[in-house]
Amino acid sequence: MTQATKIDQKQQTITELFIEKARAAAAFVTEVATYEEAVNYSIDLCGKQGACRLKVSGCEEHLSPDAEGLCETKQEKIIAAPALDEDDYKLLFDTSTANGFSCIKSGMRSQLAGVDIGFSYADIGIAETGTLVLNCPSEELRIATMVCEYHICILRKSQIVADAFDAAERLDSYMQNAPNYTAFITGPSRTADIERVLTIGVHGPLELHILLLED
């Protein structure tokens, strides 16, 4: 066996572990061959799968007038993707608008009622726990990935490491480059604060979709 095949096999094992652990944390994991496929996945989720709605989750409940007021500020079906490069953003924007969805990359502070989909890349994947690492000093990106109902996150397979200690050097380099804001994300937002009943989507996304991209 050549050195290169050995490395490929090791990476394959790590990737399989990542998929298993991310799913165990209630994330949806799908492999995509190209970025275009990731865009199509998102449009499908937003449209056919019914993820994009005018009324975000919780707004159908009996709320106080203030909370109700914030709900009403959302008037469109929105995909937010603040940190993409120009080409990637253009494809997402064109496909979204063609399908009747609004696509934005800034102005997240006026979208605190919520957006339907937050679309981003992850920088590292940690197999041991199925965790995504997002180096996100950009405020827009942080808000987009928190106030979205569904977070779709692309992870390049080559960026998956076995455990957090294998990512320590990169994490340290992020932190040495202050200011910095780094997020570990594992599955959707959850709570068990009422009677220890596991409930999804208390503050952040209701669903986390990880798209593993070949590279």
Added chain:
Amino acid sequence: MQQAKDLKKYRQECQESLENDFLRSALDTFAVAYRTSRTNAFEGIDVNGLIDEVAGMKDDALTRLDELYDQFKKNAEAAGVTVHYAKDADDANAIISRIAKETDCQKIIKSKSMTAEETLLNHALEDEGLEVTESDLGEWIIQLRHEGPSHMVMPAIHLSRFQVRDLFSDVTGSEQTEDIEKLVKVARRELRQKFAEADMGITGANFAVANSGAIGLVTNEGNARLVTTLPRVHIALMGIDKLVPSIEDALKILKVLTRNATGQPITSYVTWVTGANECEIGADHKKDIHFVMLDNGRREMAKDPLFSQVFRCVRCGACANVCPVYRLVGGHKMGHIYIGAIGLILTYFFHGPEKAKNLVQNCINCEACKDICAGGIDLPRLIKGVQARIQDEQGHPLPSLLLSKILKNRKLFHTLLRTAKWAQKPVAGDDGFMRHLPMMFFKEHDFKALPTIADKPFRDLWPEIKPQIDNPRFKVGLFSGCVQDFVYPEQMQAAVELFADNDVDMSFPMKQSCCGLPVQMMGEMKASRDVALQNLRAFEKEDVDYIITLCASCASHLKHNYPVLLEDDPKLKEKVDLFTAKVIDMSSFVHDVLKVSADDFDGDGKKTTFHAPCHLCRGLGVHDAPRNLMRTAGMDYREAAEEEVCCGFGGTYSAKFPELSQQLLNKKLDNVEATGAEMLLTDCPGCVMQLRGGLKKRDSQIEVKHTIEALSERRKKKQ
């Protein structure tokens, strides 16, 4: 928040918790589920190795606390953060109020912070006219109810969905249902609105990373991400114990923290904030960030040779999860602000002896917390240490003074026990139980029948029954402990017979006394040391391979506590080491040393179950030996649920907190009865006393015996 004036009031409050059916069933379900999820989360991980690593790293960090603080401050400030040092709770609250005023903040959104609970920060800020909203769901619920947390990680575990429904109906001014999913969504929307309008965010921190000036925040809900992102000012309040040298060290803690806290491999979110991040609404589009580092008694603790290990605490809350007393009474009774075993200790240092004095007595010393602690802290020992300190500061209660005086004089102690035999005559039954309790004092003890003192203690029987062994395989010294000597000498006799048939030569040094654990449990450390020395002297001239005790508590105390009690005298070290190396419990001796086999017994297939004494399974780490022995001796062993959970005896604990002892006993007996066993075995005379007394009260047909009795009865007799 526990703040009863005296023990009587405290016991009343505990009783109220016992009557709260919802709390009881919620904590029961949690205790059982937690053990399984924790085991699963640590699958394939060397847990003890990891705990040792964390403990070693934290111990090392403690030796250079000042250096780490300076480094953290320098790096954080270079990255645009202001670092403040707060000497106590008032100081921290004042700093935070001042920042709010200077930055013109009115509305504050918070994520969960035990340190902010410790300083009662919300009250201080509200007194300044600021509006504070907790955003962690559980914290928000208890804030709205004007309560403190009842668990460090699950602050509202004591509340039902119906209580939350009523609360949320009030908050929204609109009728809610008890559907948990809907209630969570209501909180999502109500709190989103609070996030949107907040000027200031306040968080705690799980880590303060010295070499970068970063902080780490561990949450499931994601609220800390919003708290640190949306408002223009961010304050993180943290104890100086949160300092770690590097990100690698923080990751080590993270690996054990979430697994130990809730049985999760990791929480949904871990957030690392380094420096003044981008913030559109901040001055220069930068966030205004302040780190407030709190001392509040931590440095005093760090300097103390016994208590410095408290710094290893990562605030996972696991010590409450496994505490049988917490499970009965809940966090509001098992802590002032910090909860569980660590809470009893921290309360003394952070909130003073008045708040701690009742709490520290409510430890049954079962060691379940020590067994599970993420930092390897010897929690039961530290709890006793706090109790001893408070007694030294405030005076020793009469019973514990008396007992320690008596124990120091072995002859007096033994004479008293002999006299007790005559005193009990009028109330002693023929069946070995007291017929009725002689004193009003014991009225809460009515849940179990108490045994009578034996006609002849083992020490008087010994000269008559000492066997002659011609070609001994082993020479052993017998340590009886008070209960087997004076109450159950037949257990010792059973051991003598079985050992003799296995060619074991025995001696019984007459100058041995009580092991000393009862006085140590009462916080009488000096008396405990005196008795330890007596026993060491009693055995030092014996030429034996092993020192055997049939009492798991004695064994674990002799083995693990004597070295600590006697460490002040270095001249004794060699003797103590020799002594403790020889100490072994009966089951391990018969199983591992004598290596008995099925051929040695006539089995009868009797349906038998087991209670694992705390000091056997956790104190000595013995799990398999007694269970294998039951099978080897031909009994039909049936495992009971929660076999390794305390029976509620706890020595002097059952006299101090009879109501709680009774509840623990009931749970234990329910599990025993559910096995359908005819016989219950255990390796500790104290547990025998508790279990036998409880079953007698239930009119149960199940026999309770010490394991040695069951083994000895089934042995193929040679003599």
